[in-house]
Structures are given as C-alpha cells and as structure tokens.
Amino acid sequence: xxxxxxxxxxxxxxxEFKLREVVTAASAGTVIDWYDFYIFGSLSxxxxxxxxxxxxxxxxxxxxxxxxxxxFAVRPFGAIVFGRVGDLVGRKYAxxxxxxIMGGATTAxxxxxxxxxxxxxxxxxxxxxxxxxxxxxGGEYGxxxxxxxxxxxxxxxxxxxxxxxxxxTLGLFISLAVVLTTRLSLGTExxxxxGWRIPFLLSFILxxxxxxxxxxxxxxxxxxxxxxxGKTSTQPIKDSLGNKRNWKLILLALFGATAGQGVVWYTGQxxxxxxxxxxxxxxxxxxxxxxxxxxxxGTPFFIVFGKLSDRVGRKRIMMTGCLLAALTYFPLYLxxxxxxxxxxxxxxxxxxxxxxxxxxxxxxVTMVYGPIAAFLVELFPAKIRYTSLxxxxxxxxxxxxxxxxxxxxxxxxxxxxIYAGLVYPIAIALITxxxxxxxxxxxxxxxxxxxxxxxxxxxxxxxx
Numbered sequence: 215x216x217x218x219x220x221x222x223x224x225x226x227x228x229x230e231f232k233l234r235e236v237v238t239a240a241s242a243g244t245v246i247d248w249y250d251f252y253i254f255g256s257l258s259x260x261x262x263x264x265x266x267x268x269x270x271x272x273x274x275x276x277x278x279x280x281x282x283x284x285x286f287a288v289r290p291f292g293a294i295v296f297g298r299v300g301d302l303v304g305r306k307y308a309x310x311x312x313x314x315i316m317g318g319a320t321t322a323x324x325x326x327x328x329x330x331x332x333x334x335x336x337x338x339x340x341x342x343x344x345x346x347x348x349x350x351x352g353g354e355y356g357x358x359x360x361x362x363x364x365x366x367x368x369x370x371x372x373x374x375x376x377x378x379x380x381x382x383t384l385g386l387f388i389s390l391a392v393v394l395t396t397r398l399s400l401g402t403e404x405x406x407x408x409g410w411r412i413p414f415l416l417s418f419i420l421x422x423x424x425x426x427x428x429x430x431x432x433x434x435x436x437x438x439x440x441x442x443x444g445k446t447s448t449q450p451i452k453d454s455l456g457n458k459r460n461w462k463l464i465l466l467a468l469f470g471a472t473a474g475q476g477v478v479w480y481t482g483q484x485x486x487x488x489x490x491x492x493x494x495x496x497x498x499x500x501x502x503x504x505x506x507x508x509x510x511x512g513t514p515f516f517i518v519f520g521k522l523s524d525r526v527g528r529k530r531i532m533m534t535g536c537l538l539a540a541l542t543y544f545p546l547y548l549x550x551x552x553x554x555x556x557x558x559x560x561x562x563x564x565x566x567x568x569x570x571x572x573x574x575x576x577x578x579v580t581m582v583y584g585p586i587a588a589f590l591v592e593l594f595p596a597k598i599r600y601t602s603l604x605x606x607x608x609x610x611x612x613x614x615x616x617x618x619x620x621x622x623x624x625x626x627x628x629x630x631x632i633y634a635g636l637v638y639p640i641a642i643a644l645i646t647x648x649x650x651x652x653x654x655x656x657x658x659x660x661x662x663x664x665x666x667x668x669x670x671x672x673x674x675x676x677x678x
Contacts, residue, residue: 292352476615
C-alpha cells in the first residue's frame with residue numbers, strides 16, 4: 215500500500231512539473247509577443263517626428279498614436295483568422311505561426327528607413343507592419359491562454375492562467391527596460407538618431423529562443439481528446455459567429471468584462487506613462503523608471519488575484535477592479551500632478567510618491583486582468599473556444615482599450631484640461647461594471663473536461 219502511495223506521489227509530482235513547464239513555455243513566448251507589440255508605444259515620442267514629420271508636434275504625436283492603435287484595431291480580425299486555425303488544426307500550431315509573424319514584423323520595423331530618406335513610403339510601411347503585428351497578437355493571446363487553461367485542473371485554472379496574464383505587463387516592463395538601457399548607454403542624440411532601432415532588432419533573438427521552446431510542446435490534451443472523440447468543429451467561424459446563443463455570450467464578455475478590463479489596463483500603464491511625459495513634462499528616462507518600478511511591484515498581484523478567483527469567483531474581483539478605477543482615477547491623477555514638478559525644466563519632486571500612485575493603478579489592472587483568461591475559457595465551449603474567446607477579448611482590449619492613449623490625448627488637446635482624457639476610460643469602466651454586475655454569469659465552478667466526458671480531479675476538493 216505504501217508503494218502505491220509513493221507511486222501516486224511521484225506521478226503527481228511529474229504532472230505538476232509538466233504543468234509548470236507548459237506554463238513557462240507558453241508564457242515566455244507571449245511575453246516576447248507583448249514586448250514586440252509595445253516597443254512601438256514605448257518609443258512613440260521618439261518615432262513620431264521620424265516617420266510623421268509635421269510643423270505641429272502634437273499632430274505628429276497624435277498620428278503616431280493612431281498608428282499605434284491600428285495595431286489594436288486589427289486584432290479582432292487576427293482573432294477570427296487564427297481562432298479558426300486554432301479550433302481546426304490545434305492551439306499549438308496557431309500560436310507558433312503568430313509568434314513568427316510578430317517577430318518578423320517587429321524586426322522589420324527596426325530596418326525601415328525614415329521619412330527623410332524614402333518619403334511617404336516610410337509611414338506606409340510602418341502602418342503595414344503594425345497591421346501584421348496586430349493580426350499576430352489577435353491569434354497569440356487566445357492560443358496561449360487556452361493552451362494553459364486546457365492543461366490546468368478544475369479549481370486551479372485561475373491560478374495557472376494568471377501567469378499568462380502577467381505576460382502583457384512583463385512585456386511592457388521589458389520594453390521600457392530595454393528602451394531605458396539603450397537610451398542611457400548611447401546618449402540622447404545617438405538614441406534619437408539610430409539607437410531606437412536596437413529594441414526592435416533585438417526581437418529577432420528573442421523570437422528565435424521562444425520558437426525553440428514552443429516547438430517542444432505537445433498539443434493541448436483537452437483539444438487532442440476532443441479531436442479523438444470527433445467533437446471538434448469543422449466550421450468554427452460559422453459555429454461561433456452564426457449562433458445566436460454564442461453571440462449573446464460574446465457580447466456579454468465584451469461589455470461585461472473585456473471592455474472595462476481593456477481601458478483599465480491601458481490607463482493604468484500606458485496612459486500613465488504618456489501623462490507623465492506630455493501633461494507633466496517629466497523626462498523620458500525618469501518617466502520610464504517610475505512606470506517600470508510600479509509595473510515590477512504590481513506584477514505578482516496578477517497571480518494573487520488569479521488564485522483568489524479560484525476561491526471567490528472571477529466576476530466579483532473583476533467588477534471590483536472596474537469600480538475602484540472609475541471612482542478613483544480623477545483623485546489619483548490630481549495627486550500625480552501635485553507631486554510632479556518643482557522647477558523649469560521640470561523635475562519630479564516626489565518620484566517615490568508618483569511610483570506609488572501608478573502602483574495603485576497597476577493593482578486595478580491586476581484585479582480586472584488576473585482572472586479574465588480563466589473566465590473566458592470557462593464561458594465558451596471547447597470546440598469553438600479559440601474563435602469565440604479571442605473576439606471579445608481583442609475588441610475589448612484592442613479596439614476599446616487600445617484607443618485610450620489616442621482618445622484621451624485628443625480630448626485633452628481639444629479641452630485644454632489635462633484631466634479631461636480620463637472621461638473615456640471612466641465611462642467604459644462604469645458601463646462594464648453595470649453590465650457585468652447585472653448580467654455576467656459566474657464561471658469558476660465550470661468543469662471544462664466534461665465536454666469530452668473525461669473529467670479530471672477537482673483541485674478545490676483536495677486538501678491544501
């Protein structure tokens with residue numbers, strides 16, 4: 215009997231190790247994809263005069279932000295294209311293809327001649343590459359999140375998928391760190407002239423490493439079982455988008471979860487960075503350090519709230535995050551202004567306080583984002599999960615959330631009020647809170663393996 219217990223313990227340890235390997239491999243690739251995608255945003259103030267020259271610096275910056283947003287706008291199309299591939303062929307194949315496209319497009323951005331060299335072709339090529347990045351990211355996130363979720367046991371899905379949720383913030387953090395290191399190493403003049411290309415070119419090395427790691431992975435066990443049982447969809451787009459019941463779930467996921475989550479994510483991280491540099495005139499290096507430290511301190515809380523959602527539910531945590539963000543953004547940004555400048559040229563009077571204020575915003579991000587991968591996986595059936603999940607996620611994050619920097623900057627420029635840009639994310643967060651609280655189902659008790667009649671043990675029933 216003791217031998218059987220020992221054997222069971224060994225098997226359990228092997229499964230745990232295998233699951234951690236899956237999480238690490240999927241997360242590493244997704245971090246690199248987010249790094250690739252956000253390098254452009256991190257360098258927007260440097261790129262704008264090089265590719266979109268104008269006598270008005272604000273116009274150049276707004277056009278650059280619009281180009282940044284184009285990458286977000288096409289993400290839903292990438293979700294449909296690669297979602298179909300993921301539901302037909304497999305999760306692993308889809309996110310290998312998206313990784314190659316993303317890495318290739320990012321590396322190419324680092325090689326484009328500027329407007330001064332090739333004229334209007336420069337911004338056109340840049341926009342085309344941003345579109346490729348957006349299409350790739352539209353397929354990448356859903357594949358990685360589903361791949362991990364379909365390996366995880368019921369009762370621990372929020373915990374394991376929360377590691378995927380850290381990847382967007384880690385990708386942004388790495389992009390800021392690389393930009394900062396390159397800028398300090400080369401100096402202001404060299405960095406603005408040619409050094410900005412280095413972070414883009416670095417992508418080639420990172421993608422090669424990630425591709426090697428991911429090639430060693432096997433297909434999701436749930437998808438493999440579904441395929442063996444003959445229960446996969448032969449027309450995932452039709453089954454997902456041609457079904458009224460599924461459309462109801464997609465719209466609920468969009469307006470009751472991902473729209474609010476998207477604006478909270480981009481306000482707490484990207485808009486905070488833009489606000490420091492543009493409205494408060496904090497220099498690039500100091501602003502990047504402040505935001506990077508806040509991101510680093512906040513990242514573990516994705517896992518905290520992901521794990522907590524396995525116990526108390528996904529919905530409660532996400533709705534609390536949306537409400538807190540909507541109620542406190544104005545006071546937080548007023549405080550940022552109060553603790554920012556003391557001289558001309560401006561210098562941060564209290565960088566630690568500014569870091570703490572942005573850290574609070576990052577906490578809101580972890581609340582809305584930590585549980586959402588598990589929630590979306592549990593909301594949709596396995597045979598059309600990739601297509602169905604990816605669509606509301608990328609509309610909410612790519613279109614609605616991705617508009618935060620552009621819309622907020624545009625509103626500020628038209629009103630002259632540096633706080634007016636917060637109206638957009640606050641309104642969306644409140645809409646999500648109301649819709650989500652009233653109509654969103656709770657999913658954390660869902661057993662996703664029941665679809666293939668191969669249930670796995672429920673981790674909630676096991677002693678801690």
